Amino acid sequence: MTEVDTVVLGAGAAGLFAAIEAGRRGRRVLVIDHAKAAGEKIRISGGGRCNFTNLGIRAESFLSRNPRFALSALKRYTQWDFIARVDAAGIGWHEKTLGQLFCDGSAKQIVAMLLEDLRKAGGQLWLETDLGAVTRVAAGFQVETSLGPVRAASVVVATGGKSIPKMGATSYGYRIAESFGLPLVETRPALVPLTLAEQELEPLRQLAGTSVAARASCGATGFDEALLFTHRGLSGPAILQISSYWREGDALRLDLARGADAAQALRQMRQEAGRIAIRTALARLVPEKLARYLEDVSGLRGNLADQSNANLDRLAALLHGFTITPVGSEGYRTAEVTLGGVDTDALDARSLQAKSVPGLFFVGEVVDVTGWLGGYNFQWAWSSGWAAGQVA
Numbered sequence: 001m002t003e004v005d006t007v008v009l010g011a012g013a014a015g016l017f018a019a020i021e022a023g024r025r026g027r028r029v030l031v032i033d034h035a036k037a038a039g040e041k042i043r044i045s046g047g048g049r050c051n052f053t054n055l056g057i058r059a060e061s062f063l064s065r066n067p068r069f070a071l072s073a074l075k076r077y078t079q080w081d082f083i084a085r086v087d088a089a090g091i092g093w094h095e096k097t098l099g100q101l102f103c104d105g106s107a108k109q110i111v112a113m114l115l116e117d118l119r120k121a122g123g124q125l126w127l128e129t130d131l132g133a134v135t136r137v138a139a140g141f142q143v144e145t146s147l148g149p150v151r152a153a154s155v156v157v158a159t160g161g162k163s164i165p166k167m168g169a170t171s172y173g174y175r176i177a178e179s180f181g182l183p184l185v186e187t188r189p190a191l192v193p194l195t196l197a198e199q200e201l202e203p204l205r206q207l208a209g210t211s212v213a214a215r216a217s218c219g220a221t222g223f224d225e226a227l228l229f230t231h232r233g234l235s236g237p238a239i240l241q242i243s244s245y246w247r248e249g250d251a252l253r254l255d256l257a258r259g260a261d262a263a264q265a266l267r268q269m270r271q272e273a274g275r276i277a278i279r280t281a282l283a284r285l286v287p288e289k290l291a292r293y294l295e296d297v298s299g300l301r302g303n304l305a306d307q308s309n310a311n312l313d314r315l316a317a318l319l320h321g322f323t324i325t326p327v328g329s330e331g332y333r334t335a336e337v338t339l340g341g342v343d344t345d346a347l348d349a350r351s352l353q354a355k356s357v358p359g360l361f362f363v364g365e366v367v368d369v370t371g372w373l374g375g376y377n378f379q380w381a382w383s384s385g386w387a388a389g390q391v392a
């Protein structure tokens with residue numbers, strides 16, 4: 001029988017952070033994970049450079065049944081706190097775009113920093129260890145593991161969401177929540193490419209690999225980022241972002257010539273170079289393959305000079321308001337995160353402790369808090385892990 005003060009289940013971003021903080025308070029901490037290495041998602045994140053936070057952390061960039069829940073932890077341990085930590089570790093970083101901060105070198109530097117901090121805080125780490133039931137015992141909790149039972153006064157569940165099962169993602173955290181009677185908000189893949197039905201996909205296949213600066217909107221929410229046509233449908237940051245808001249049956253509205261006034265531009269081109277083909281004119285506003293596709297879809301024939309104002313307006317409407325209805329997503333296989341999770345109503349916002357089960361904490365992605373693409377999810381992992389680590 002192993003006995004510690006705090007046992008942390010999951011050695012990802014949130015779990016390592018919680019363990020380091022608890023260890024710094026003098027708690028005997030043990031982190032357990034079934035993976036071969038800690039922080040695997042950190043290692044592969046941001047194309048190997050880890051987009052570790054965002055300069056513009058704010059409530060609107062998080063989805064949750066209670067969007068204000070995350071603010072308490074995010075305000076207590078901020079992006080500036082994490083940046084200071086990265087600086088202190090001598091890790092170089094840069095802002096790529098939209099406030100997104102990446103390592104200059106490698107995401108492995110972040111993992112190394114966390115493991116070193118854990119070691120200094122006196123925390124133990126058990127890898128390649130399977131987890132079983134968590135039950136209450138007199139002095140706290142007992143966690144069954146493949147290395148025998150572990151007893152601890154506090155349990156921090158940090159086993160993440162369902163995204164990318166190939167990397168070891170499981171529903172373990174949700175099951176533990178349920179076993180203690182905590183409510184869950186339905187989960188679904190998010191930050192995920194969207195798929196199209198065969199009849200819509202067929203004519204679009206020629207565009208696979210084409211990227212365009214776009215605005216992708218669903219209802220009142222829209223994102224100005226790159227959009228990528230794929231062999232299965234739509235991807236790129238604009239689509240990943242809107243996928244968190246999209247539901248089956250919803251249409252997406254795509255502005256494929258974001259920032260341009262297509263109607264005005266086409267009129268001007270007709271005046272200055274009326275003999276050019278429609279697709280040539282469109283190719284001044286969007287990539288050539290997309291221009292050819294849009295010309296086909298418009299059904300218009302002849303060159304630009306042959307087109308009435310109404311026809312040019314039709315073309316402009318196609319460019320700025322292309323509507324398409326995805327049929328699904330690529331699912332957890334490729335989703336960056338999981339929407340939903342442990343209902344925030346059941347947790348104390350300051351400590352992430354279950355209100356009905358003192359000593360049991362949930363941090364990171366397993367909680368019903370999901371950030372936008374751009375470093376928001378790691379900041380939630382750091383902030384929620386930090387908050388739990390002050391108490392657990």
Ligand code: FDA
Nearest residue numbers: 010012013014034045046051159160172364365375377378
């Ligand atoms: P995380 O998933 O990191 O850790 C959970 C841990 O629990 C894992 O180590 C897992 O092995 C372990 N575990 C699970 N089930 C278990 C079980 N049954 N028994 C034992 N152990 C178990 N975010 C961001 O802000 N910037 C970025 O650049 C990226 N990039 C990115 C790329 C890709 C490809 C993905 C898939 C995701 C991202 N993300 C991201 C999202 C980010 O990785 C994610 O939000 C955090 O890793 C969540 O941290 P957690 O610690 O909550 O879970």
